[in-house]
Amino acid sequence: MKKVKALVLLSGGLDSILATKILKNQRIRITALSFKSYFFNEKQAQRAAKELRVPLRIIDFSKEHLKMVKKPKYGYGKNMNPCIDCHILMLKKAKEIMEGKKPFGKLRATKFHFVATGEVLGERPMSQNKKALDLIEKESSLRGYLLRPLSAKLLKPTIPEKLGLVDRNKLLDISGRSRKKQLELAKKFKLKDFPAPAGGCLLTDPEFSKRLRKLFEISPDCRRNDIELLKLGRHFSENTTKIVVGRNEDENGKIKKIAQKGDVLIEMENYSGPLTLVRNYQKTKVSKPILERAKKLTQYYSTKARNKKDVKFTQ
Ligand code: SF4
Structure with missing residues (x-):
């Protein structure tokens, strides 16, 4: 049978590491995809990809991301984190790559069967409730091709599951804010080194968010240099x-x-x-x-x- 190929969004946090592991254990060929912006970098993802032994591609979408952060269609979370819009932006890029439309280094001609993420139903009240997950899937135009291995059994079967490219029985049914199941899995997979959720994103930091909010107020057309100064x-x-x-x-x-x-x-x-x-x-x-x-x-x-x-x- 032809090798099944998945593009997995890997931030380097525990959830995305587990999602990658679960698919890798099904002998699916994984390419990890990570992003860098003015508010987070690719370091955690690089560490995780090395540990998981999967190839990693990085997209620098700083300018586009800043534009979105200034005016997110679906608003901010607890701080200045526009997680719904941020996920949509990342997944739109992932879709282009999945379809082989976008030149992407050595992956120019590569197509993937589907895209996967480490999202967990109900883990984050604003961006990972059922409605938000549906919205993200719809807005990124990945309908049916977006697999969330950690919560898949609680969600509608995706096309790769229906086609038998992914074994739904081996996917999970995790939901909610408790990290207990993820930590048990980390132990089972012998994972030791993983950062706290969203730990690498400055937009979730209350102090940084205060500074950023003020900057947007006094300088709506602020650029990279102004953001760097906030740090x-x-x-x-x-x-x-x-x-x-x-x-x-x-x-x-x-x-x-x-x-x-x-x-x-x-x-x-x-x-x-x-x-x-x-x-x-x-x-x-x-x-x-x-x-x-x-x-x-x-x-x-x-x-x-x-x-x-x-x-x-x-x-
Ligand atoms: S925590 Fe930061 S990087 Fe993660 S989705 Fe939200 S805004 Fe994007």
Whole structure:
């Protein structure tokens, strides 16, 4: 019989690792697919693919993803995570690859029989309830070709199951938020190293989400550089201006590299301490009171200079 080929979305989290394992155990030939954006990278997926011994392809969809994050059709989760839209975007790409329509490295001419994910029915209240799973399948145009091995027995049989390409009896019926069954399976498969769910996505981080929400508010056309700045330092806002104070030498270096035309950089001349970046998103000159505040913050976050009266600044 011709080899059955599946394209599996692998984030590197436990669920997607288990989904891959379950299909691999049915002797299905797996190619893992992962994505990188400004908010998550491919590192976890690379580790998992190595451990699972499956080939991994990575798509950098940063720009397109940011555009979606700014205005998700189906809204955000608990933080700034637009998980439904994010899944749809990934699965649309997966569909193009499955059909062999999109040039894809060495896989140019390869077609896959179906796409699989590690989604679990009811695990996440917003993006993995029955309605959301149906919606994701419909919007990604993968009707019938999207298999969720961990919850398959609770969902309608997919085309590869109906055709006998996948043995439905060997798929699972996991649902709900408890991770008990997944952890038992991880033990059974002797998996040791797996990250927490959604652990690699900054959009699920409350503190980062707060910063991002503010950035979208004051700079709707923000780009990569602005997002990268959100990952660094302590942040203070003054209307449309942001003050970012480096927390250590490494961050000071990164802040310096990220600075662009119009930004003001402040540091102390006679004491060691943070490098502070001031960025006005209205692209006008930074006002004097804001510069004074930035200097005070720079001094405050230097243990050596905090109570000194002779601090000199360069800007
Ligand atoms: S947690 Fe992040 S990467 Fe995962 S679906 Fe949600 S937005 Fe996308």
